[in-house]
Amino acid sequence: MIIILLSILLCFKGDPSNVISNGTNIVTAICSLGTLVLAILLYNKYGIDSKLIEKNTDIVFKLVTEFNKLFFIVEGPKSNIFLLIVRLNNKNLKDIFSEYLSQPICFTKDYFEILDPIMSLCNDPFMPPTIVEASKSLSVDCIVGIEGWQDNYAVIKRDAAKLSDNNFVGLLNEKEITLGEYITAFENFKNVITLWLKEHSGNSVEMNF
Numbered sequence: 001m002i003i004i005l006l007s008i009l010l011c012f013k014g015d016p017s018n019v020i021s022n023g024t025n026i027v028t029a030i031c032s033l034g035t036l037v038l039a040i041l042l043y044n045k046y047g048i049d050s051k052l053i054e055k056n057t058d059i060v061f062k063l064v065t066e067f068n069k070l071f072f073i074v075e076g077p078k079s080n081i082f083l084l085i086v087r088l089n090n091k092n093l094k095d096i097f098s099e100y101l102s103q104p105i106c107f108t109k110d111y112f113e114i115l116d117p118i119m120s121l122c123n124d125p126f127m128p129p130t131i132v133e134a135s136k137s138l139s140v141d142c143i144v145g146i147e148g149w150q151d152n153y154a155v156i157k158r159d160a161a162k163l164s165d166n167n168f169v170g171l172l173n174e175k176e177i178t179l180g181e182y183i184t185a186f187e188n189f190k191n192v193i194t195l196w197l198k199e200h201s202g203n204s205v206e207m208n209f
Helices: 002-010 017-069 111-122 129-135 179-199
Strands: 071-075 083-087 104-108 143-145 154-157 169-172
Touching (some): 017 111, 017 179
Parallel strands (some): 104 154
Antiparallel strands (some): 071 083, 071 154, 104 169, 143 169
């Protein structure tokens, strides 16, 4: 700015024939300064935005990887004995388990551990808010014990070990839910992740997800 002011003062001194030339130099200097300021402002804005998107993308990729590893076991009640392995990276879960979708389900106390890999990532400060919000339908606030589960409920658990009557089993967040509704919650969560990746990718997203 000092240089520009000095140039303005000098342009009115000396040979008048230099006034136009000096004026042109001043305009050029002002334009150059404006360009520099604009470049700095744009860098501060879009440079930070770019870094944030990079951080967002890194954590979402980690989430996709952990989601693809998820599976759980479903042990049927005494009234309808079955044992299912539900792998969440399968794209046709409702078709595969169509005859069990209306089955009410409950959960063992170690259910927290099944979801911990993805829920820990959803607590990361760089996880996009839309994905965090979608994860809430799967989050565990509490598991409230119920009686008579052996006869009426299928049980979501970590492994295929047979449950005994002494095992703690209960409703997730005190809510009645069917296997179909539970699978739908995972599918909705997966759709939100996929949509975010598509919106922040210049090309079509192709993944085994």
